[in-house]
Amino acid sequence: MDLPTPALRLAAGPTALRRFTAGDAAEFAAIHHDPLNVKWAGADAGMSAERAAALIQGPVDDGWDDGSLLRFAIVERLDAGEQVVGTISLQDVRRTPGGGAASVGIKLLAAGRGRGSGQRAVGLACDYAFGTLGLEVLHWRATVGNAPSRALAERCGFTLAAEIPGFGHVDGQVASGWLLVREAEPRPGPAELDTRTVVPRLGDGSVVLRALQAADAAQLVANCTNAEAVRWTTVPLGYTRDHADHFINTITPDGWRSRKTLTFAVADPASNRLLGTVDLQCKHPGAAAVGINFGEHARGTGAAEDAVRLLADYAFNQLNLSYLHWSALVPNWGSRKLAWKLGFTFEGQIRGQFNDRGTPADRWILSLAANDPRTPQTPWDGPAAPRR
Ligand SMILES: CC(C)(COP(=O)(O)OP(=O)(O)OC[C@H]1O[C@@H](n2cnc3c(N)ncnc32)[C@H](O)[C@@H]1OP(=O)(O)O)[C@@H](O)C(=O)NCCC(=O)NCCS
Numbered sequence: 572m573d574l575p576t577p578a579l580r581l582a583a584g585p586t587a588l589r590r591f592t593a594g595d596a597a598e599f600a601a602i603h604h605d606p607l608n609v610k611w612a613g614a615d616a617g618m619s620a621e622r623a624a625a626l627i628q629g630p631v632d633d634g635w636d637d638g639s640l641l642r643f644a645i646v647e648r649l650d651a652g653e654q655v656v657g658t659i660s661l662q663d664v665r666r667t668p669g670g671g672a673a674s675v676g677i678k679l680l681a682a683g684r685g686r687g688s689g690q691r692a693v694g695l696a697c698d699y700a701f702g703t704l705g706l707e708v709l710h711w712r713a714t715v716g717n718a719p720s721r722a723l724a725e726r727c728g729f730t731l732a733a734e735i736p737g738f739g740h741v742d743g744q745v746a747s748g749w750l751l752v753r754e755a756e757p758r759p760g761p762a763e764l765d766t767r768t769v770v771p772r773l774g775d776g777s778v779v780l781r782a783l784q785a786a787d788a789a790q791l792v793a794n795c796t797n798a799e800a801v802r803w804t805t806v807p808l809g810y811t812r813d814h815a816d817h818f819i820n821t822i823t824p825d826g827w828r829s830r831k832t833l834t835f836a837v838a839d840p841a842s843n844r845l846l847g848t849v850d851l852q853c854k855h856p857g858a859a860a861v862g863i864n865f866g867e868h869a870r871g872t873g874a875a876e877d878a879v880r881l882l883a884d885y886a887f888n889q890l891n892l893s894y895l896h897w898s899a900l901v902p903n904w905g906s907r908k909l910a911w912k913l914g915f916t917f918e919g920q921i922r923g924q925f926n927d928r929g930t931p932a933d934r935w936i937l938s939l940a941a942n943d944p945r946t947p948q949t950p951w952d953g954p955a956a957p958r959r
Pocket of ligand 1: 799863866870873899900908954955
């Protein structure tokens, strides 16, 4: 079978897939010791490094040789350098003259959770399966109750096909399983439509909302490495120029194309300098969640408020949404106060609902309906503003 050499390396932003080598034995064993992998993926909690090395040089290499099991290491660029953060495999690969099928399996280490590594790894594996291998369909198997696995699959384009008794396992016991499926996109014909998206340009004189541009990259890195951004948002840690380029060139155009995440750059209309970003996360019809991150230089200037006013006008008047939601990690008072100024109503605090890079943390939820006034609805009852 015509399969790539061990030098194969697939990359997306800070995440790459490559084949395991014996030098990865300690990490390979650690993946199997991880309690979530033991619980949901039947990982061998007692695996020694010697056993891991033997597996890498035995069945893992054999799987590549006979083409039936293609196991990748997921490596991520972290502060301390490149590190193995999990494994993803194409299992039960069956290639036919017209295409074929395989099943995707993923196990992450804690260091790989909550930073987008899983999603990028699945994207790379799917592109490889559909593009390089020419497969037609991929399966994803998750035990009923393993919501993070199902959610990851759904974020990566898989849809639920069936819930099957006895198709899953948890804690060594047989359980019901979900089967999710993703099919290859139809191959583009010669007269493919131009599906590039046009990001609207919105302005009120004080700020402009526009598409992110290549020239925004350096400021985006500064905004995303700022301590407040790291503390309060889910921006990847150790944000680099590569992250910014990937965000500008791939993630945001994909978000507009799928209409799932509509990201705008907020810029100074005179200088075109990037102030921050705002986005609408369109999770279900009629409503969207607002995301915002402003650079330190642009905070406390009123620009964030102007930007969200434009965004809300666009959401309600152009997209015809009925509700906007605002979600903040507790106690992000600056964010909550901005939402309050814009007329959002405080709905409540939900314990443990915010994924703070792998740790459950409390979340505030606020909402704004299309016909709500865009002014504070109650007297401010949070802490006084700190001195700037
Ligand atoms: C959240 C953010 C967009 C707000 O933009 P901003 O320009 O700072 O907003 P504003 O200055 O108009 O409003 C924030 C208000 O909160 C106040 N505030 C800030 N920190 C506060 C604190 N710890 N306690 C009480 N009030 C606080 C500010 O003083 C200001 O109130 P004021 O106008 O009465 O002085 C911006 O600070 C930011 O990008 N932060 C980092 C990323 C982030 O937290 N994003 C939101 C995720 S939900």
